[in-house]
Amino acid sequence: MKIIIDSRSQVERGDPDVVMEGCRVYRNPTEVKMSQIVLPCHANHRKELSVGQLLKWMDCTACLSAERHAACSCVTASMDDIHFEHTIGVGQVVNIIANVNRAFNSSMEVGIEVSCEDLYSDQHWKVCHAFATFVARSTGGNKISLKPLVPRTDKEQLEHSMAAERRRMRLLHVDIMKDLLSNKTFQWSPSEGECEGQNEASVPTEKTRVESVELVLPPHANHQVNTFGGQIMAWMENVATIAASRLCNAHPTLRTIDMFHFRGPSQVGDRLILKAIVNNTFKNSMEVGVCAEAYQGEESRRHINSAFMMFEVLDEDGRPRPLPKILPEPLDGGRRYQEAIARKKIRLDRKYIISCKQTEVPLSVPWDQSNQVYLSYNNVFALKMLAGRKKWTLSSEKNRVRLFTLEENRTLSFRIECEVNVPAARAFLLLSDLCRRPEWDKLYEKCELIVQVNEDDMIYHVLTPSVSEGGKVQDFILLASRRPPCNSGDPFVIALRSVTLPTHPPTEDFNRVEMLCAGFIIYEVSESVSKLSYYNQTNPGVLPYISTDIAGLSSSFFYNFRSCNQYLLENSARPPALSNTEI
Known part of the structure; x- marks a missing residue:
């Protein structure tokens, strides 16, 4: 490596x-x-x-x-x-x-x-x-x-x-x-014919089953006389490695651990039963499920912890080698087999969406319910990362509306900010409803809500005018993630990014473009005044709309924000219904 x-x-x-x-x-x-x-x-x-x-x-x-x-x-x-x-x-x-x-x-x-x-x-x-x-x-x-x-x-x-x-x-x-x-895509149960055909080529999961017992002694306890959490995790890793070794008759390498979740305490004198089994194998990796249970004397076992570990077996050149398929045992084995496929999907979503650098995140990530939480996380994270960048340069200012630019890694970003005489919570509610953005933003010809994911995440279809005379109208599929502050001092956040939906593919009627990172961050200046900052990490589809402003050839950003300010003032009468309590 x-x-x-x-x-x-x-x-x-x-x-x-x-x-x-x-x-x-x-x-x-x-x-x-x-x-x-x-x-x-x-x-x-x-x-x-x-x-x-x-x-x-x-x-x-x-x-x-x-x-x-x-x-x-x-x-x-x-x-x-x-x-x-x-x-x-x-x-x-x-x-x-x-x-x-x-x-x-x-x-x-x-x-x-x-x-x-x-x-x-x-x-x-x-x-x-x-x-x-x-x-x-x-x-x-x-x-x-x-x-x-x-x-x-x-x-x-x-x-x-x-x-x-x-x-x-x-x-x-x-x-x-x-x-x-x-989801039916993840439903799998081997028929009798499949089982008979796989007996010779596949490894029965029962062969990989490991059960081991550990007596919790004082050296295994922490300063609170509970079993040290790190010790439990180490024991779990040990039995998981044995299970993986039995499948491939080789020494595996642990690559990834899904979350350890402690469900209850353990003390000195407990007997810890550690169980592991290979749940599923993929091309070059396998998932091992492992759990820890504790008991003393005649009491029933208590579930202490569980985790799922991904192993690889490396060849002489350090590359992962293909692994044999497994044959799940009836009933419970089929459930574990299916759950392993679902966890792999979640794992790939996390790696694909969250783990890579923001500049490497694909624009056209397909949205579905299973990756929604990761897309939403990436959406908010990307906007906050952009807002936290240094070296923003003031390009122009007019009537206290300021335009800043940032050139970084061959990417041009801009920030427009001003103060408005509207409470921050009210501004947040009004701006987070993208369906009303055409009321003040001339670049939004039409905005339609497609999917109401939950209270804080929505997907919209947005139409914007053509960048050239006689050209096609442009459209976006945008995921909007709004977040009220968790406690005082935190800003309100409205993050936007492009996603793709199978129900709304590109059409010949529109020129489909994409947005990497954009949105509002709203700070409370006082009870009646808020500071609005709009960010956009440009790409070829977005840059033409702002390039003349950045070059100093026009002031459309000023007129757009003045229109936004007027919209907020005209709709600020009703009190907001948001709670700023800590999560």
Whole structure:
């Protein structure tokens, strides 16, 4: 695998903005760093760091960060998906940085960055990053209310804002799975003929089944006398690796872990039953399901944790090799087989939409219910990333309406902003209804609501005039994601991006164009005044509408925003019905 070399400051700091306080460099007060040299006792048979050991170190670092903010004991509630970009060898150094991104009521999100350092060559590279959720506990075991976290740098503000979006995705994950499994595309059950024909070529899943027991001893407990979450995750990784090895009769490499979700606590003296089985195989990868159950004495087993891990088997050149198909066992095996296909779909959606850099996100991502939450996340994230960019240049100003431009990575973006004498919440409600935008925006000839996804996400069909005389009218299929502030100080957000719908393909009547990133960010200046900022990351379909303004040859941006201001004033009578309570 190719190693991407980076400087020490980039890997260790993650390129945060530096805030000077006197002569001191600002440092996040919740930040915790851990550095460990990989010894033979930490390694597997390939002399690479065991993923289980890495999970222990990650969980420990994140817990210390959470407790630094909460000033009390914290327990691991979950750890989001992890993709391992690189392995770590014996003698190399693991650097882990964790800090709290956002505190909610009693829970908080902790961001974890893992990098590797080669002491001989002074090379550094990224290994993985993850987001863990921790819950604060008082000495009596009850939940407590956490103090809010105040972000200081641009990077902290972005992560603080997006933490609410990631929490939204976690809560919707179960519903996404249910929707996918109800889709006939994912329905599969082998007939008797298929089973007979596959007996010789396929590996029965029963062959891969692993069950192991661990006695929780004091060394396995944390400082709260509960079983250390990192230890449970390490045991789960161990049995999952055995299950994967039985399928392919080789040593597999763990590439991705779907979310660890802790459903209950475990204590010293518990017996932990760890079970794993291969759920499905794909061309070059396999999914292993693993769960942990606990019991003491004669009591019934308690479900502690579950996760799904994706493994590959590498050939001598380090490339994934094809894997044999599996033959699911009846009933429960068929369910696990189908769920693995659905999870792969979700996993690909996340990688395709969220994980890649914003400049690499395809414009024409097909929308459906299963990827809606990821498209919505990317929509809001892209707009906030654009708004947080530095080096905006003031191109022109007229009557307090300002036009800014930003040239970056061969991409031209613009921002138009002004203050309006309308409450921010009211402006948000009026501007988030795109069907009314033709009332003030001459570039919107028509806007029709196609899909009401939910209260905060809608898909519209927009018509705009031709950029040349006698040319075709242009049309867009836009996903609009609106977000009210989670707490005071947060802005209102209306994010726009193009998607494709099979029900609305391009036609000869219109010139189909696409929008990468656009939208409004609205800040409350006072109870009756708000600051509007409109952003657009241009592409060839959008640039002609604004190029003359940027070149200083016209002031259409000023007249458009003046019309917007008038529209808001004329419709500001009714009070808004929004709640700004914390998620």
